[in-house]
Amino acid sequence: MRKSYNLKSIESIENQLSMIKKTTSGLFRNNSAKEEPTIRVEDDRTGMSSETLKRAFLDNLFYIQGINRSDASNYDYYVALAYTIRDRLLHRFLKTTDTYKKNRTKIVCYLSAEFLMGRHLGNNLVNLDIYQEIEEVLKELGLDLEELLEQEPDPGLGNGGLGRLAACFLDSLASLEIPAIGYGIRYEFGIFYQLIRDGWQAEIPDNWLRFGNPWELPRPDETVEIKLGGHTQGYHDSKGQYRVSWIPDRTVVAIPHDTPVPGYKTNTVNPLRLWKAEASEAFNFEAFNAGNYDRAVEEKINSETISKVLYPNDNTPAGKELRLAQQYFFVSASLQDLIRLHLRNNTSLDNFHERFAIQLNDTHPAIAVAELMRLLIDEHGMEWTQAWDITQKTLSYTNHTLMPEALEKWSVNLMEKLLPRHMEIIYHINHLFLENVRSWYHENHEIIDQVSLIEEGEDKKVRMAHLACVGSHAINxxxxxxxxxxxxxxxxxxxxxxxxxxxxxxNGVTPRRWILLSNPLLSKLITSKIGDGWLKDLNQMRQLEKFVDDAQFCSEWREIKKANKQRLAEHIFKKLGIEVDVNSIFDVQVKRIHEYKRQHLMVLHIIDLYNRIKRNPDADIYPRTFIFGGKAAPGYFMAKLIIKLVNSVAEVVNSDPDVRGRLKVIFLPNFNVSLGQKIYPAADLSEQVSTAGKEASGTGNMKFAMNGALTIGTLDGANIEIREEAGAENFFLFGLTAEEVYRRKAEGYNPHSYYEQNQELRDVIDRIKDGTFSHGNTELFKPIVDQLLYDDPYMLMADYHSYIECQKQVAITYRDQEKWTRMAILNSARMGKFSSDRTIKEYCDEIWKVSPVKIKLES
Incomplete structure (x- = not known):
């Protein structure tokens, strides 16, 4: 059984012993009939003593799962344990929300289409600081915590870095005791579950909610209605003011489900509120009685579709409409919810911006600009000027992409059909904004065209990034x-x-999930040397630098890496039946599959090494295990073809007797948070090879580096800052800079010239062309080959030689294990900047203007 190393300070141990000694009776204490009940820290129902935890666990197995131990499965045990832990979150959760309400605290509201939270159980045990106690309690009952952790499905609430970042931010907000609410959609099926069939990605539903979710709290009494379609109608109110009423075609009900998100060793437990879509009238009894059974449930089906799947394929008009409806659905529900919260303690919305700081995580929630204006003006009678001032002061916008095609634009025709009132508001915002621009810059038509919210053309479009920029007070x-x-x-x-x-x-990532929970062996070693303060202040990791010349410490560091590699190797064998060499370089790229992320550059390197072996079977090539993981969007043909190429190369390389195990190529399907927790600690080399100027930041690069992997990468995104922090000597740099990429394209980039001039590159491309990896089918990978030779928008050909030379340096360095270990330790020790705690502190100080609020529990 894998050991857990959730280490405690002396102070926390003393607190625990003090709590165990207490005797209590009942959940609430009343000092007088007039006083409200007081929630206690330690009581017989939710105490932290081993005996109380054990009794609560067995009670939940019996009363919640309704099953005896003799018949219980590991899943039954997992659910019982989940409810046991949730119970211990709830008094903190209720006290947190009560404190915010009473203190009229300013609250951060994080609106995001994705929250890729990962499994809750292990993370909550870590943050409640009871991982070790629970492990021991279960051991006494003959159960293995590791086996129970594996029973929890990954919540299907995100796809990639956007959702993982949002999850890290929620963890840091709670750990820093910042009042916050996360708002998103409760997707029933997530994005999809990825299978690999004959080397191709296949998508099946990710039914992560099939057995329910013990962590969520449905709040049907706080349901809101969402309007869609229809038309608008003008009228004059009782004061003679012109107003507009929206008469919708249909309404959808948004039902909130709250998930408690605890901070690390704090009493703060903030809510993640996710909205489920249901029909306002779920069953048409008249249609049913008339024998029209399909129409009887038609509205239910249409409404619930909104929260079915993350990112429905928008290659069709229906898909586009559904995606826009999704975005508006969760934004409107969240803003209505905040207005309700505000008016509970305030007589007007005049100071709404003083109570809430709303962050738009990318353009998915950008419709919030128009929706907040609609709610303030149409629903609450505010004048335009005041409503616009409040909207701008409340909202701020995070941009996550430099790719023009990723900056969302919605057809004006679609907007007018689905959100007619919002289109009117957007036109008016644009009119007033452009009038100001004209007055500032004297009819400068170039700048007016550049900033307009409307993209002119045959099919006019609303530029959602522009709407977010104009309607926010901060852009980052x-x-x-x-x-x-x-x-x-x-x-x-x-x-x-x-x-x-x-x-x-x-960006940053939370060290609690991505080091403490994912890499307990390394966490124990770090804490044994510098104490556990680094988990709340990652800059303290710098203290590890003084151990780089300590032979014993370095030896332990290497053994931990090898143990983590062994753990991943066992997982690979279990899932794929492929044996890998734990002494080889674990060379890893796991992230969303996209051409600009250049997974196929890594494939070209594999083929180059394979060619060297085929030319000379005795070639001195240091063994490598190449590990890929990531999903391609269902409608993204080239990304799916790259996955097929990886698996086709793997099929040939892994089975060729000439290779003799020196190369192994692995594609791990359905990459998610829990798989990442196995991969990041095991990696030796982190591949961050996007074209310079294309990646916004990256967060996987930070997780790899924190866990002791060295980076091979371009000067792109956060790679630049990682290299600055780690030291250039501890980073494998290759490739063109963003300026050089721009200049080469401007001068006329000819990728075919690189093919003509570099024999090794030519041999690699020809291997793909001649059908070596496609059973003689020369057409299968022709789209990839043709793009590389004649278009190459992401400049693989230009960076190829530099990448190969850099990879040779990687192999040379890895042979010197003492040098590699020194580099890895310094790399990890200098990653303090990339804690999401630092990122959140900067948001709080510079954009949101919020401060920590301590949550005090009665003792």
Whole structure:
């Protein structure tokens, strides 16, 4: 059984002993009939003593699962344990929300289409600081905590870095005791479960809710209605003011489900509120009685579709409409919820912006600009000027992309059909905004065209990033280079108009999940040397630098890495039946599959090594295990073809007797948070090879580095800052800079010339062309080959030679294990900047203007 190393300070142990000694009777204590009940820290129902935990666990097995131990499965035990832990979160959760309400605290509201939280159980045990106690309690009952942790499905609430970042931010907000609410959608099926069939990605439903979710709390009494479609109608109110009423075609009900999100060793437990869509009238009894059974449930089916699947394929008009409906659904529900919360303690909405700081995580929630205006003006009778002032002061916008195609634009025709009132508001916002621009810049048509919220053309479109920029008081990028490129290129005109609006907030990840929970062996070693303060202040990891010349420490570091590699190797064998060498270099790229992330550059390197072996079977090539993981969007053909190429190369390389195990290629299907927790600690080399100027930030690069993997990468996204922090000597750099990429394209980039001039590259491309990896089918990978030779938008050919030479340096360095270990330790020790705690502190100080609020529990 894998050991757990959730280490405690002396102070926390003393607190635990003090709590165990207490005797209590009942959940509430009343000092007088007039006093409200007081929630206690330690009581017989939710105590933290081993005996209380054991009794609560067995009670939940019997009373919640309704099953005896003799018949219980591991899943039954998991659910019983989940409810046991949730019970211990609830008094903190209720006290947190009660404190915010009473203190009229300013609250951060994080609106995101994705929250890729990962499994809750292990993370909650860590943050409640009871991992070790629970492990011991279960051991006494003959159960293995590790086996129970594996029973929990990964919540299907996200796809990639956007959702993982949002999850890290919620963890940091609670750990820093910042009042916050996360708002999103309770997707029934998530994005999809990825299978690999004959090397191709296959998508099946990710039915993560099939057995329910013990962590969520449905709140049907706080349901809100969402309007869709229809038309608008003008009228004059009782004061003679012109108003507009929206008469919808249909309404959808949004039902909130709250998940408690605890901070690490704090009493703060903030809510993640996710909205489920249901029909306002779920069953048409008249239609049923008439024998029209399909129509009887038609509205139910149509309404519930909104919260069925993350990112429905928008290659069709129906898909586009559904995706826009999703975005509006959760934004409207969240804003209505906040207005309800505000009016519970305030007589008007005049100070709404003083109570809430709403962050738009990318453009998915950008419709919030128009929706907040609609709610303030149409529903609450506010004048336009005041409503606009409040909207701008409340909202702030995070941009996550430099890719023009990823900046959402919605057809005006679709907007008018689905959100007719919002289209009117957007037109008026644009009219007033452009009037100001004209007065500032004297009819400068170029800048007016650049900043308009409407993209002109045969099919007019609403530029959602522009709407977010105009309607927010702050705009931020997520890495230093990204923010500069936003200001110089993507959002250049807005940076020219409002330079004071632009901020950089380099992303970060939580060390609690991504080191403590994922890598308990390393966590124990670090804590044994510098104490456990690093978990709340990752800059303390710098203290590890003094151990780089300590032979014993370095030896332990290597043994931990090998143990983590062994754990991953066992997982690979269990899932794929492939044996890998734990002494080989674990060379890893796990992230969303996209051409700009250049997974196929890594494939070209594999083929180059394979060619060297085929030319000389005795070639001195240091053994490598290449590990890929990630999902391609269902409608993204080239990304899916890259997955097929990886698996086709694996099929040939892994079975060729000439290779003799020196190369292994692995594609681990259905990459998610729990799989990441196995991969990041095991990696030796982190592949961050996107074309310079294309990646906004990246967060996987940070998780790898924190866990002792060295990075091979371009000067892109947060790689630049990782290299600055770790030291150039501890980073494997290759490739063109963003400026060089731009210049080469401007000069006329010819990828075919690289093929002609580099024999090794030519041999690699020819291997793909001649059908070696496609059973003689020369057409299968022709789209990839043709793009590389004649278009190459992401400049693999230009970076190929530099990448191969850098990989040779990786192999040379890895042979010197003492040098590699020194580099890895320094790399990890210098990653303090990339804690999401630092990122959140910067948001709080510079954008949200919020402060920590301590949650005090009665003792």
């Amino acid at each position: 990028g997520v890495a230093a280079l990204h923010t500069e490129l936003l200001k110089q290129d993507t959002l250049r005109a807005f940076a020219f108009l409002w330079p004071e609006k632009f901020f950089n907030k380099t």
